[in-house]
Amino acid sequence: MSQYLSDSSELSVTEDTKQDEHVVEAKAVPSVDIPTKSRPSILKRFVRRSRWTPPWCRQQPGREFGYNPSIVLLSAFASAVAAANLYYTYPVLNKAADDFGISYERAALIPQLLQGGYGIGILFLCPLGDVFRLRPLILTLTVATTCTWLGLCLASNFEVFTTLSFFTGFVTVSPQLLLPLIGTLAPPERRATAVSLVLAGMMMGLALPRVVAGIVTQYTPWRNIYWAALGLQCILVALMWLFLPDYPRPDPDNTQTFSRKYFNILGSIIRMTLTEPILAYGCLVTFLVNAVQASFWTTLTAHLAGQPFNFGPLNIGLFSMIGIGTTILIPVYAHFVIERFAPYFATTNGLLLTIVTVAVDCFTGDVLGIGGPILQAFGVDFGVQLGSVAYRAAVYKELPANRANVIFTACAFIGQLVGTSVGNTVYARGGWSNVGMFHIAFSLVTMMVIYLRGPREKRWFGWTGGPGLRLENGGAEKKDESSETEKNSTHV
Template sequence: MSHYHSDNSELSVTEDAKQQRCARTDGEPRPSILTRFITSSRWTPPWCRQQPGREFGYNSGIVLLSAFASAVAAANLYYTYPVLNKAADDFGVSYERAALIPQLLQGGYGIGILFLCPLGDVFRLRPLILTLTLATTCTWLGLCLAPSFEVFTTLSFLTGFVTVSPQLLLPLIGTLAPPERRATAVSLVLAGMMMGLALPRVVAGIVTQYTPWRNIYWVALGLQCILVALMWLFFPDYPRPDPNNTQTFTRKYLNILGSIVRMAIKEPILAYGCIVTFLVNAVQASFWTTLTAHLAGPPFNFGPLNIGLFSMIGVGTTILIPVYAHFVIERFAPYFATTNGLLLTIVTVSLDCYTGDVLKIGGPILQAFGVDFGVQLGSVAYRAAVYKQLPANRANVIFTACAFIGQLVGTSVGNTVYARGGWQNVGIFHVALALLTMVVIYLRGPKEKGWFGWTGGIGLRLENGGAKEKEPEEGCSSDENSTGV
């Protein structure tokens, strides 16, 4: 009995199969098992399959599912921080060597973004995301059972490498959402990712304080299995990008990588968005990194659990950002929405660092809210603007890479500034970056076509009904002489 139905999916698969048979008669090798699995529409519930007259568009269900998936996947990168000391004791290594675990997780994640996320413009998203989610589940099971430090670190790198599904879901939502709801939808998925950053540190700290450290990994494995089931049951099978493109996989993939590089140097809105994302992520990473040392020392002398509870402030900001996106980012130009957040950051940093002991513990709490909420507004505003004008998946690769580099730079510089000058100098560093970000966003107006200037006026309010049509990318046009994937 056939697994396929007489619908658009069947026609697409049939055409792919014909191209593959023709390619093999010309000496083209048979596609690998992995390629056939990713390009297949099998194992898809009927309600998730493409059918004549039914298109899977934007709805609240896919946004919430993407937000949950992003939270679970992002959390995998942060469970390890509160358990490093116990993991080091268990494996019989020093704490400094155990610090390789989060470094390898983050390193694998960065490499996965660069080399796996472009596959979202080659394969259909459902089988690709399911494959990555299932691979993450398998490597995470290995982490739960790893008998040695060497095995654990290797699996940590592989886990980070395949945990990139949020960076495929984010541009999908940015593409599906109508212009008047794009910022809210994107902010909800980003909020899920931020939940995945904030909650694991608190939960892992509590669980590890009273039970063996591996238990938090088993809890995470359960969440990962739930995610696999939910994605299989409810994630729609969206059409393959550019189905008329008959280029070989290698040629198409290399063209996509090349187009990503060209976009970064040819599209002003993307370049400005990347600079803003780099700077605001540097501020955020620097703050949360140095906050631990600040709270652990005098006059607070907090323990790990109390320090970890500060991450709960991030939960509050993730709730407020979609609200701000709905009422401000969707209605006003990116520079205006970003400026408000940067001013909030500057004010709260100044109140904490330059009012002495007047605010006491209220100072760090106020700054945590101002930094975590204020700087994220820039990322949301510019992502929404870029997704309106450019191919979302490729733009997101550059965005995320800049955010990742910004976090690394912010962590390194922030630690150095704190070690040499203390908390107040870190505040100066954060204010300087916020002011630099404001300078950048005011170099180019929202209606300017070139790299600098304000041609066309201030354009304070957005005209969401006039979203620019995305232009086809170079190197992604159909080539009738090329063989299919």
């Protein structure tokens, strides 16, 4: 028994010793941290899911996203929503000034920064349309606009509000990427109609916000219009994410660095303006007609607020409804006239309408009463848009649309600034009739410009090849093909 106990104790001691040795050996082995999969952050998951493209929008071998009327309508809606962001502020400036405790003159800095940011964004963001794929670029800009707009809804400090206003204008340039895209995709026989529909969306975005914002601000707090606009912006983000096709990158060349390619594009924009007559003439026409339009709408407010009308802000805002009527008529005119005739013919009709309606208002204003400004509003708004649509459609047919659109929009922006400044100066010195004479003079200058060069002329001046009044679809298509070949050879 004792021998058994001693043997068992020795056995237990031996086992304990072995266990201790194993423990020592285990302790001697250095510990190794086994990496565990960490869950990605909420931001990373959001970015990953936002980059996911629905199957029906994906670019796949054998599938080409060509012209589609539904994309034109989506682009028109996107242009209206984005353009409206730049104009909600005007009717609410007095209420915003009271809310921030500042003067009206200081509050006027808000729309100036919005427009300034928009102009800078056009110059420096729109050329990215020739570097990156359009779907992720447009979605990024649309989401950025939504974020800055949310900041505008919440900002209680004037300095923060103005800073966000500048960045909102800077990223609200998606319409200027969609417009050349539609101009490129549309076939020659439908290009003018498609471009006019997107432009009509932009003009709707200019006209409606002033009316709606004026009505909402009159009965509710002024920030309500900003919250409503935020809801529209969120709807736009969802629609663009669901239905905007993933078009291939315009220039697939990967041999150049981003900075070199970007600055080459900026240089080519300037070079195109100096070497392509159709683009130079189109830009000059765009500058002149936008100067007339901006001058009219700027001075109209002072004219209606004074004698003999004495209109209030709401009644003045209702004049913007006339612009809605013209935006509906523009695509119809584009389909039946601009797509069939040379740009100078369609533009001449618009300029003649502008001259006649301005003359009737200025020289028979006492007889027509409020009918005079209504008639001139229709003539100016409808007439000047015809020239812009006609020359855009002609330029998109021959040149890289995105780069040409940057110059077009910049010229339109400068024309609006010049028209606003000159119109206010002329009105202060000579009244409404003198402003009308300024509009007639600029319209006549525009008409002289468009008749310096015929539609078949290859040089800067002349009418070689005849008037070429009616466009031939076959020739347009052939020209399109040769232009596309030149673009591809340039990329190679």
